[in-house]
Amino acid sequence: MTQHLKVDAPDHESRLDQMAQGVLGEPVSRSEGQHKITGGATYAADAGAEGMAYGVLVQASVSAGRVTEIGEVPGVLAVIHDPRMLRRAAQGMSTEGPDAGPQQVDFMGQSVALVVAESLEVAQAAAHALQVRYEARQVPVMPDAVDPEVPEDKQSATGDLDAAMRDAAFRVDQVWHTPSQAAAAMEPHAAVAQWAGDCVTIRAGLQMLGFCREQMADALGIDVGQVRLLAPYVGGGFGSKLGINAEAVAAAIASRQLGRPVKVVMSRPQVFDLAHRRSETTQRLRLACDSNGVLSGVGHEALVSNLPGSEFSEPVTQATPFTYDAANRQIVHKIARIHRSCAGSVRAPGEAVGVTVFECALDELAEAAGIDPVELRLRNIPEMEPGTGRPFSSHKLAEALREGAERFGWADRVAPRARLEGEWYIGMGVASAVRVNSLVESRARVTLTPQGRAIVETDMTDIGTGTYTILGQIAAETLGLDLAGVDVKLGDTDFPRASGSGGSFGAASSGTSVYLACAEIRDKIADMMGCAEAGLTLQDGTARCGNIVRRLDDIIRTPLVGDGHLEPGKTEDSVRQATWGSHWAEVAVNRWTGETRVRRMLGVFACGRVLNHKTARSQCLGGMTFGIGMALTEAMEHDPRDGHMVTRDLAEYHIPCHADVPHIEVHFLTERDAYVGPLQAKGLGELGICGAGAAVLNAIHNACGVRVRNLPATPDKIIAELEI
Amino acid sequence: MQISLDINGSLRDVYLDPRTTLLDALRSHLGLTGTKKGCDHGQCGACTVLLDGRRVNACLTLACMAQGAKVTTIEGLGSSDALSPLQAQFLNHDGFQCGFCTPGQICSATAMLEELAAGWPSHASTDLEGPFPLSHAEIAERMSGNLCRCAAYSNIVDAIQNAAKDGDAK
Structure with a gap:
């Protein structure tokens, strides 16, 4: 039996609060x-492995075109240029292999071949020495060099924004630029592949094993059952390991060809080139309000970029439709098809840059209206979701703003340039935090031993x-065990398929599946105790029903197994789910150097x-x-001539x-958010970035009076605007 | 080439390509994978080990250069049943998330506290003589060669301050 739950209705029972373990x-x-x-801890x-060979990826030195010749290089085991090798990483939650065929080049730095040798040193030297010839073609690499796509389903408008802007007591109409940004997880992408018969085991740094397994099988042209992925430890992801990438597919192909295990680890510059970047954005914000600071118009236009054919485009305006009220609204989303490296999900795609810029614009509106930025936000929080009229599953923005103002000492904030300590202007900034929330199908198995x-x-x-810790805590709480009495085994596709880590849905989704599996075990224990589950108390390894108390190791003769299966349901659509917060920053800006x-x-x-x-x-x-x-500080700079990433290591980025x-x-x-099921927990991995940068940028303005709209706010940009 | 390395108190003979870095020697030839390769450029600090007690980037050190020196890696600082004060406080204060930069952070902090005790000033020091306070600014400045994208920085400073107190108490 599987304990299955589709979250079609809110769960107000707060069952977990009735558990006794207290962990x-x-x-x-x-x-x-x-x-x-x-x-x-063993990362990829x-x-x-006995007989390991080492592979090093070779990257394209043209912006686009076709590989015409791959040279030879002595002393290596193989130079592999296989049509199944990837041209770009898989997008998160894709169920197919991404574009393959390295004979075609889509961007400078793309993987085109793999050199395999007995040692890493030989492979590295050979990869540098390998001659690759191309038939290159001219392609656009700058977002403003092309007519962008304007997909119909990504545009929306309500009311008359132009009229609202015209009639507003106060308004903001400005353009912001954010550069391409990197996830830059500390662990470079790595894979070790080894075949046994027709089955391959790949140990790799991956966030979402279930999806990656489907992608890998498709990429290699084999069945899902022939692929086992292992990722017990992953050295950070932030979106960059959502889907499979060039190194893992190349390792699998090479291992098959050579009949021995092959390890491929990307160099740090390769990670910058081959992992998805967060697209640069150009954002125009139009905000209109009346004399009381009540918003009458909100316009948010975004221009982003990606490679031709890539289905991902940075969802910059994702939170804009529901964060604040306004009768007249417009969303514009444009995609420039250019030949920079592939864009994809980086921590909080959409809100990370969208909320940040929106919250900077709101700060400018507050200044224009002469209203405190906290107060302006409080005056515009909607009762119901604008546009749809749906209720919010919860809306804690106002509370987060009030609580934060109190804790941060917001009342001490003064006007720009009014607080100087030595050669440093001091200022405070605020921003709201908001991120959409969701669940993803997830399964887990829990076994309670005799x-x-x-x-x-x-x-x-x-x-x-x-995740190791919280899944253990959920099981310990539900089954009445000490946390040390729970073994959590993750990162192996031989186990039941989970949501994977991404989009902030991992804890709530996989956590609920563990809770459901434990609930099934609780039912079994209640049966053994002869009582209803609702009357069962599990604590410190004992089961209690009324005045009957038994130790678990006395009553369990054979292992009790529970299988949990969570699916998102109607509450996905019946309410607007989001997480909320507020960011507060105090900065010092040097009056002579512009350093922050x-x-x-x-x-x-x-x-x-x-x-x-x-x-x-x-x-x-x-x-x-x-x-x-x-x-x-963060900016991936692209060469305007060929699009190549210039800041492709940790000394430049x-x-x-x-x-x-x-x-x-x-x-x-x-x-407790009842609309996400019995766990009543929402995502948290991304909320912290959504708007955080705006608090810093707004604090810079409050400190020294300078607005930087071309991120990042490096000293040169601040000093150019500083009044001496 | 044949070389001999003194690692965590034991002498290890190993035959290496002369180009092999100390980092690759540890990881690929000596089975000590606790030391991590985050950039291979001396930019991130994940590969920090101690060479005669001083912190170095193992990726910028050729293995053959480490002959005759005492190499200490994360595996040599403590084990699960005998954690060093820093290891214990990193755990208590959640001084890591993904854990990839952690061996480097702990090795670096180990040597950093020795540098402080020896009276080495830093950019954050208000004078050159010391003694230097274990302030947030001093520790953050001295640990800036060790990047952490999960950004446990705030917790790492707490961990180091408390480990130093533990050390003083002993």
């Missing part, structure tokens, strides 16, 4: 942490998200039930720090380092 939500340390701090590239231990099995991944230092930051978030306050907080720290990078990040505070609002 869920607690800030316990990561259960796999011991392995990570002692060097024992850590796998060894010894009273629980084993959780699912092909879910823990990419730093705390972030002095403190606060995030207040509501994400339904918090499953582990320690790991949840860390998720938010990570997102907020991405926001610091977006605001101040500046992710925040220790010294860039102050002590960050995170506060969670207490919330």
Whole structure:
């Protein structure tokens, strides 16, 4: 039997709050942490194998065209240029292999061949030496060099925005630019492939194993059952490992051809070229309000880019339709088809850049209207979803703003250039945080052994998200066990298929499947105890019904197995689901150099039930720090002549380092969202980035009076506008 | 070439391509995969190990250059049943998420605390003489060679401050 749930109705029962163990939500340390701090955690590239050969990818040196000749290079096992090799990574949740055939080149830096040798050193040298000839063709690489696509289903308008702008008491009409941005997970993409007969096992850094397995089978032209993927540890993803990429397919092809295990690890520059980038965006914001700061018009236009034929386009305006009220609205979405590297999902696709720019525009409107930015936001929070009239599953924005203002000391904020400490202008900024919420089908199996231990099995991944720990906490809470009495096994496609890690849906989706599996076991225990499940209390390895108390290891003779299966249902459409929060930043801007230092930051978030306050907080720290990078330092620069990525290593693409990040505070609002099922928990991995950069940029303006609309706000851009 | 390396207190003989970095020697030839390759360019710090107690990027060090030195990797700092104070505090304070940069962070912090104790100033120091406070600014400055995209920075500083206190208490 499988405990199946399709979330068609809200679950107000709060069953988990009636459990007795008291471990869920607690800030316990990561259960796999011991392995990570002692060097024992095995990431993809850590796998060894007898007879391993090493492959190095070779990249295209033209922007587009056709490979006409692959040279020879001595001392190697093979130079592979196979039509099944990928030209781009699979998009997240695709069920097919992505575009293949490396004889065609779509962008400079694309993978065109794999060199395999007995040692890494020989393979690297040979890959550098390999001569590849091309028939190149001229292609556009700049977003403004082409007439963009304007897909009909991505445009919308209500009312008359032009009239609203004309009649407004106050208005903003400005254009922002955000550059291409990289996920830049610390673990480079890596794969080790080994065949046994017609079946291949691939150990790789991947976020969503179920989808990746389908993509891999399709890419290799074999059945899904012939592919086993292993990813027990993933060194960060942030979207860049949602789907399969060139290294894993190439390793599988090479391993088959050579009859031995093959390891392919991307170099750091290859990761920048071959992992999906977040598209650069050009965003025009038009905001109109009356004399009280009540919005009458909202217009959000976005121009993004991607390769011809790629189905992904950065959903910049995703949260715009429902975050604030306004009678007159317009959404415009344009896609420039150009030959830069493939664009795809990077942490919070859409809101990461869309909410950030929107919240900067709102700050400008508040300034124009002479209304406090917090107050302006509070005056425009809708009761129901604008446009559709649907209720919100929950709407905690107002609470997050009020709570944050109090905690951050917002009342101490002064006018721009009014606070100078030494040579530093000090300022504060605020932004709302919002991210859409969803569930994805997920399965898990839980086994309760006669010894009273629980084993959780699912092909879910823990990419730093705390999944090992929270799934253990859910099982421990539901089955009344100490957390140490639960073994969580992840990252193996031999286990039941989970949602995978992505889109902030992993914890709620896989967590609910574990809860359902445990619920099935609870039913079985209740049967053994001769009572109804509702009257069963499980705690510290004992079962209690009324005045009957039995130890689990006394009553369980054979392993009890529960299978949980979650599917999203009608609550996906019956309500608007989102997570909410507020960002607060205090910055110092140097009056002579334009350098910005972030002095403190606060995030207040509501994400339904918090499953582990320690790991949840860390998720938010990570997102907020991405926001610091977006605001101040991160930019993938493309050569305007050939589109190639210029800033393709960690010395050129500046992710925040220790010294860039102050002590960050995170506060969670207490919330249970019934519309996402019995767990009542929503996603959190991305909320922290949505709007964080705007708080920093707005703080820069409050500090020194400069608005930077061409991100990131590097010193040169600030100093150019600074009044001495 | 045949070389001999003193790693975590034991002498290991290994035959290597002369181009082999200390990082690749550890990972591919000596089975010590705790040290991570994040960039292979000396930019991220994930490969930080100790060479005679000083922190170095193993990716920028040829294996043959490490002959005669004592190499300490994450595996040599502590084990699950005997964690170093830093390892224990990284766990307590959630000083990591994905864990990939963590061995480098811990090795780096281990040597960094020694540098502080030895009176080495940093860019964040207000004078050159010391002693230097274990402030957020000092630690963040001195740890900036170790990138963490999950951004556990705030927690890592907490972990280091508390580990230093643990060390003082002993």
